[in-house]
Amino acid sequence: MEEKAEKVWTCRRVLQTSKREKESKHGPLIRAVTEQIVDIYSNCSGEYSYSTKLNPKRTLTWPCQGVHNGGLDNADHNFICHVGEKITNSENNCVYELIENLGQGSFGQVLKCSTEGSPNVAMKIAKNKPAYFTQGCIEAKHLKWLNTAYDPEAHHIVKMLDCFVFKKHLCIVFELLSMNLFEFLKWNNYKGATMAIIQIVTRQLLKALHCMRAACLIHCDLKPENVMVVSLEPMRVKLIDFGSACSDDMKAHSYIQSRFYRSPEILLGVPYSSAIDLWSLGCICAELHLGLPVWPGQCEYDQLRLITKLLGLPPTEMLAMGNKSKRYFKREATQSCDALEAVAAQSKQLQELTSAVQVDTISTQASTVASQPEDSGGEAETGKATPSLSWRLKTCEEYEQEANKKLTMSKRSWKFTCLEELVKDVPEEMRSCFLEFVSGLFQMDPKKRWSAKQALLHPFVKDDVPLEDPVACTSGMCQPIDANAPSSTTGTPASSPHGSACSTAFSQARQQAMLRSPWHLNSPGSGSECFASQASGDEWRTRSLSEGSRRGSARSDSDANSGADEKALRSREPTLWKMTRGVGSATSQSSTFREALGLRESGPVVASGTQEILGMAGSFHGGYPRRPRRHRH
Known part of the structure; x- marks a missing residue:
């Protein structure tokens, strides 16, 4: 039996060896025929010709069924894109060839494109709806102002390269960047970053916020997904996605910021300022340390x-x-505790010195004092106790009963009860410094919260290079920003750093400069200002719809306003939207649009020094704004 089994195994090995020899003999030939099949057919027949135009184009937009805009848009009003499709700026004949999809959200979609003689770029195509079109124009206007008045490289702000209308869709072209900070944390298995990386990233974001404050702008949506990594060695980041940004003197919306990074003043409905961006930055610092959001x-x-x-x-x-x-x-x-103690002591003393009748009188007097109104501020003067009004957070049962809905509570919240516990894993030599820094950003009162310049002066992020204020040049007039430095080693602001972030003179100079600039979006034949500067514009009362879906339904609170319906939006649609639907050729419409925005006619402003995509991040799709849903295990 053993001899038969050995013969069987020997036969099997021989057959397998011969099979491998045949495969190795014919393998290169089969591979060559497959890879060079076009050349083989061309050599066999001179009449044979092959063109990639006949290949079926891979769809980049889903759903891909044409419903609106003559079949060019799907049911969500997104432009249906295919690999190899070309989008042309008819004003300067610049052609962008689509390569892949980098992200898609409620605002529209972002695609990676190639241009002749220039590095690849990222193109943001807004939905073909008035609200998204309007918000895209506002984003383009803000980026134009930031890229023109300030150095985007020094202040870590993304570059806008081109802006035009194609098939009734607003297209904004940006420099192509790599992964965002959320993807960076995911690549690091949500273990958090080192203190050195947190210091570098925080310093660069503070410079970006310092520049935005000089430009009288508030980002309103600072989060890891909107911070793109440019390079890892050295570590460089840039701030992106200005679709929710607003000016200090024209706050359009009250429901802003992703929930994990939403400041207390937004949650409570208090008038806000640039301080909300500093709160979001503190949340990013804590998340970079912990690896996950501090308040999910x-x-x-x-x-x-x-x-x-x-x-x-x-x-x-x-x-x-x-x-x-x-x-x-x-x-x-x-009631004030001190006042009650004073009344009790007085009553006890009087009880020892008076008769029973007097005791009854004192008891009546004490009950009368306890029911006094709150005019005296709760002070115990002459034995009078006054009630004071105090606030407390409603219990879950109380909130559910009053809101008439079932609460969904976070199951992955941290067990911290103070900031000291949050930084307990920081190296000892950096712990107190980091604690002091995040404490300055996590001030509940926005008047006490640090400004960007005050935070830049803190030892945790202070650079050896002295800080220079960004200067906004408005028609030959330069006005530096005014900010207060921390008044002590603890970094307590000497005065309110927010509220009136920019001086009145600078704000007026900026408005006058914008009135003289080609960034007006005036209606034909009207003398009105640009819609971004209209104090009474009804379109500013509509809800911002241009922001992408937030991770974990971060912006889908049921208690938020749902915004105006389509009919109301149509009645208040901006002039620029109507211009794209007016009678006339596409060329004239595009020319009017570019002339209104003040974009130069010689082609896209593509930077020659754009950094290449990180080699180590090849597994990521990369690109401009991505809003992936965060899954935590």
Whole structure:
């Protein structure tokens, strides 16, 4: 039996060896015939010709069924794109060939494109709807202002290379960057970054925010997905996605920021300033250290619950001012402890010195004092106790009963109860410095929160190079930004760094410069200002729809306003939207658009020094704005 089994195994080995020899003999031939099949057919027949134009084009947009815009747009009003399709700027005849899809959201889609003689770029194609078109024009206007008045490389702001209308869609072309900070954390298995990387990234983002404050702009959507990594050695990042940005004197929306990075003043409905971006930056710093968001709230109530658990209640003035405070907090009348103790001591003393009748009188007096109004501010003067109003966060049961909905609470919240516990894993030599820095950014009161310049002066991010204020040049008039430095080693601001972030003179000079600039979007034959500067524009009351879907439904709170319907948007659609639908050729419409935006006619402003895509990040699709849904295990 053993001999038979050995013979069988020997036969099998011989057959397998002969099979491998045949494969190795004919393998190169089969591969050559497959790869060079076009050349073989051309050599066999001179009449044979092959063209890639006949190949079926891979679709980059889903769903891909044409519904709107003569079959060019799908049901979501997105332009249906295919690999190899060419999008042309008819004004300067610049052709962009589509390569791949980099991301898609509620605003539209972002695609990687190639241009002749220039590095690859990222093109943001907005949806063919008035709200998205309007918001895209605002983003282009803000980027034009930032790229013109300031150095985008020195201030770490993305470059806008071109802007035009194609098939009724607004197309904005940016420099092509690599992965964002969220993808960087994902690539690092959500383990967090080193203190050196956190210092570099934070310093560069502070410079970007410092530049935006000089330009009187608020980003309103600072988060890891909107911070792109340019290079790893040295570490360089850039701030992107200005679709939600607004000016200091024209705050369009009250429902802004992704929930994980939403500031207390937005949650409470308090008038906001550039301080909201500093709060978001503090959340990014904490996330870079922890690897995951520090406050992963599932709704606004849950977000406030997590914030107050770590930082305590907001100031009474903020709660009294917020138009959404009573939605999440409850106001109760409580008597001052000092006043009650004073009344008790006085009553005890009088009981020892008087008769029973006098005791009854004193008890009546004490009950009368305890019911006094709050005019005296709760002070114990002459034995009078006054009730004071205090706020507390509603319990889950109270909120569910009043809101008439079931709460979804975060199941992955941290167990921290103070900021000291948050930084306990930081190396000892950096712990106190990092704690002091994040404490300055996590001030509940926006008046006490650090400004970008104050944060840049802190030792945690302070560079050896002295800080120079960005200067906005408006028609030969340069006005440096005015900011206060920290007044002590703890970094406490000497005065309010926000609110009136820019001086009145500078704000007026900027408005006058913009009125003289070609960035007006005036209606034909009208003398009105650009729609971004109209103080009474009704379109600014509509909800911003140009922002992508937030991770974990971060912007899908049921208590948020749903915005105006399509009919209302149509009635308030901007002049620029109507211009693209007017009677006339596409060339004249595009020319009018570019002339209105002040874009130069000699072609796209493509930077020759654009950095190549990171080789180590080849597994990522990369690109400009990506909003992937975050999955945590």
